[in-house]
Amino acid sequence: MAAPKPKEPSVSEKREVGDALGMIETRGLIGMIEAADAMLKTANVTLVSWQKVDAGLVTALIRGDVGSVKAATDAGAAAARRVGELVGVHVIPHPADDVEKVFPIR
Secondary structure, eight states, rough: OOOOOOOOOHHHHHHOOOOOEEEEEEESHHHHHHHHHHHHHHHOOEEEEEEETTTTEEEEEEEEEEHHHHHHHHHHHHHHHHEEEEEEEESSSOOOOOHHHHOOOO
16 A cells, blocks of 8 residues: 655645745755854745765755845855855755655755
8 A cells, every 4th residue: 555645735835935945065064054054044044954965965955035045045155165165056946846746845
């Protein structure tokens, strides 16, 4: 018997955290924690997940409105550079629903 599918968030639930997805990847946990702290203090965004990738790479994922996510990732990238190695930073204004179904970004 197949496991039941998880409940999809409603449109209003998605809007609570915002449409945009921001990602910052660092080499090492310290840089990622510093970036996450700066992002959360800079703008009205929500830290929805973080992932250990490989070879010391870690990624923080935030959600919020496009302007807030852009401001937050800019601040987070600067903070990560100060204490460690920034590997990448990217903002997706409106991720496709299929992306959200596969990756832990809610």
